[in-house]
Amino acid sequence: MDLAFFIEVLVGGLLAGVMYSLVALGFVLIYKASGVFNFAQGTMVFFAALTYVSLVERGWNAWLALLVTLAVMVALGVATERVVLRPLVNQPQITLFMATIGLTFVLEGLSQLIWGSQPHGLELGIADVPMEWLSQRWNVNVSQFDLFAAFVAGVLVAGLAVFFQKTRIGRALRAVADDHQAALAVGIPLQHIWAIVWAVAGFVALVAGLMWGVRNGVQFALTFVALKALPVLLIGGFESIPGAILGGLIIGATEKLAEVYVGPMVGGGIESWFAYVVALLFLLVRPEGLFGEKHIDRV
């Protein structure tokens, strides 16, 4: 086996995994804080990328467009909490889940209405080409953009970690995630916190949207990246940020390795479903996910 090639595939897989993690992160944030599985996360990713690219295509300065998109996403998050979820407080989780499905369609409709439905290409000024010195020295091809995306994801996660661990609001977020009733009791305003979580999820969606937009183009199919996040969540656990990261890396790496080394034996094309096989295997061994909380229901 060619070691350089193996490393190339592995690194490529890991870096792709980081992109999955980015999407999964948005799910985890909302699920952790409010117990809602946000079906609309994929659409939020798409919406963010589309808004940004459309503004840029209309001649806006890139930084300004970024700020405005961020504002839009935060506003969208807050509005979702206000308009969709707050009226449904204390409803069964399935109701909330259905509400987020509804939100998906609203967002899709809204994006077509405002920005139209044609696909766009996205450029962030970092080309999706192999790092030259790596290829020359070691004969390993690693995309420069993948590295950039991994770096961005790393900064994002580190930032979130500091925010969650070291600030009052972060602590309040964890408190709410831990026990709603207890949080109310010490005077932490639940709805305020949920709004913040949705806003942060909007921000994460923007970052994910930009990265994926560059890779795949900004088009409706972008909403399907959410489907890739699902196995990641199954592996990492729905409530764990480190789980989302590690889950993404595992899925990315195994998927790529399987595609290259196992794929030819079964006729290829396994990349699209192999992640689910891995996730299912994981479910058998550790149903709560790598870092998920073990729920033991007393009978």
Next chain:
Amino acid sequence: MDTFPKLLMRHAQERGARPAIREKDRGIWQTWTWRQLADEVRVLAAGLAAEGLKRGDHFALIGDNRPRIYAAVCAAQCLGGIPVPLYQDAVAAEMGFPIRNAEIAYALAEDQEQVDKLLEIQPQCPSLRRIYFDDPRGLRHYDRPQLMSYEKLLELGRAALGRHPGLVDEEIAKGRGSDTAAMFFTSGTTGVPKGVVLTHHALIDRSRVVAEMERLGEGDVVLAFMPPAWIGQNIFSYAQPMVAGYCICCPESPETVVNDMREIAPTYYFAPPRVFEALLTQVSVRMEDAGVVKRWLYKYFMAVAKRVGTRILEGKKVGYLDRLLYKVGDLVVYGPLRNVLGMSNVRIAYTGGEAIGPDLFSFYRSLGINLKQLYGSTETSVFVCVQPDGQAKADTVGPAVAGVELGFTPERELLIRSPGLFKEYYKNPEATREAKDAQGWFHTGDAGYIDRDGHLRIIDRAKDVGKLADGTLFAPKYLENKLKFFPYVKEAVAFGADRGRVCAFVNIDMDAVSNWAEKRNLAYSGYTDLAQNDAVYELVAGCIAQANADLAHEPELANSQIHRFLILHKELDADDEELTRTRKVRRRFIAEKYGSLVDALYDNRETVHVQAQVRYEDGRTGTFSADLKIRDAKTFAPAAAKSAA
């Protein structure tokens, strides 16, 4: 530099900015540099002088390891006063004797708890004039005139220094090495406690010899977590740092010691065997709860460590593959484990005070922790024997440290002559004479001998050691301990005094043996049934054979090999007066109670009938009768010949 205050002042000059004491307070490690410590001590001494503390006065210290307690020790010494640390967990009544005996007038108490105790016994201790306290919590409403806060004492000191700046330094200069440095009360197994008087010279000399042997220096770090009233803690966290200039750390509270260990990562460590045992238990419990993979890794690599770890630590030859395996184990198991134990940086770890089980001992050594044994007592300023690097053994305490002379009475009692010997028992010339003879030998009360490698081997208390019929040494407790170190043996009772050979009763360890039996699908209905199982007899016979093989290698004890044994039908129990409450076997009582069984061991019967009253746990009594088997154990020819091989 013949006194501790002089040493302190030298450190303040030579390494003034280096840390002397750290204390975790409000979650943060606060540092006292040597200069700060010296300044504090000077002010404190001036305060004590203003309060009237004079040369030769005793000063009681009661509290946990706190910088202020150690500062006060030195402050008293500056003035020629004699610090007397008392156990902080003693009840009030126990403090009465030392305070009256030493006519203590001044005491420093750590907190309200200790102040309350002192106030309680104050009516019986008229000498006690002044109680200083460190932590004012809860003491605000106390209005006893004897009480004064530590801060107030410092204020008095500052005022006194203002009037006479050279006050303390002049007193320090008057100090001599032959002055009394401290007094420690030993509980003693019988009778009233005795105040052991130690001079500066004795403590400094012993501290220095071992500091040089182990190359202790200012880079070393110690966590002080045993009671300061214990000589061991005092040596490690006061005398030796004063000599070697290393830093001691005071844990935040007794409950945080494990965490603090991890944060501080000491380089030098000392604890009695029970602390090591408790740590190992913690590790084992955590491993039981760990996941499958972790448990497997732990088991596998601990087996590797057991095989080669100790050899690697001692720099002996080990195969390439084992060395590699050990490296991997170090990465995934030993390293993390050392970290959890807070022993990542430990360069020298000592244990002493009692026998340590060989498994326990080699567990730590196989992890790569340089655990060694030492021997000593309060009367000897601790250091009598220390195992040098690479010569650590579970069953000896090492060769004599430089300056120490060892001797034995005809009865095998260990005698010691050392510069570290105590001056006297305070106000107890009779006890002093008994312990220290005219030639300056200290009679330890321990029986032992020097083995072929020149290491001291302690076998028992001298009064418990007897002779076999042929006049050779018989040390029942030593034999029993040897058996008890096998996990399958819970208790053992050895007989042989004035008899031709040694025989023993054994209690199996129900947990370990039932586990063993289950793995072999042995059916049994209870303790007695399991104990009389032939396979279990085989198992125990194997343990005894192994012990005998060891004994055969020790010329002094080769005749003490166990020839015959039986497994008792019941577990020895403190409720039946067969054990003391601290779980020591009451050999004489057992010999009487089970006289017929002992006789059976010495004639050549194969079984012995036993009939006994048993008390069940619910309080009912019943009669029990059974035939107990008696087995011969394999014995070995003394290994004098073997040693040539």
Next chain:
Amino acid sequence: MSDALLEVRNVSLAFGGVRALSEVSFDVRRREVRAIIGPNGAGKSSMLNVLNGVYHPQQGTIRFENLEFRGMDPHRAARLGIARTFQNIALFKGMTVLDNIMTGRNLRMRCNFLQQALWLGPARREELEHRRAVEEIIDFLEIQHVRKTPVGRLPYGLQKRVELGRALAAEPKVLLLDEPMAGMNLEEKQDMCRFVLDVNDQFGTTLVLIEHDMGVVMDISDRVVVLDYGRKIADGSPQEVRNDQKVIDAYLGVTH
């Protein structure tokens, strides 16, 4: 009474047709330890919930410092300086002791979302300053050894202590304790008593505690209110209350 910090006047509370409290009046003086006791179902918890605004009485008023109000909400009560603990511990089980107590300082922290999100200097300084205050409390309650332990792993008695710590972290003027000794063994009860008295003594906090168990309360309270079936049946020093025939009857009337 001018030195009253908290005054309850003629408070009545009903749920549907069920009267929980009937015209209850009493006051709490600054720095005192005030107990509300009574048999099961006497209305103790309802009273506490009125005091911190969970329930709104149909009748009567509450005066805190110089503010008079009928109903308020828990959030506002917290802002005014009324903190409480709960009979069934309401802690964040997955968070560390330190973080739990830090949440108690939530209302005292001023930095806004943006400053915190960007981890700016003021937010960092604020965090440190509050951490120091929390460390004082940890030291005070002697829970240093579990500082970084998730609360859910602690034994019950320690959890109670942590909850007290979280309430203290808000530096309240009045601290309401809802059956602080419930479910504890004797040693834990003694510890808790000591901490309650120390809180009162050291921080000068006014304490209102409700207890089912008469014995403990009598030793640590300055004055005691006794409720039975929603009515006040006695009010006075522990000694007076203990000898009050109505109180004796009320307690004998129920089985323990």
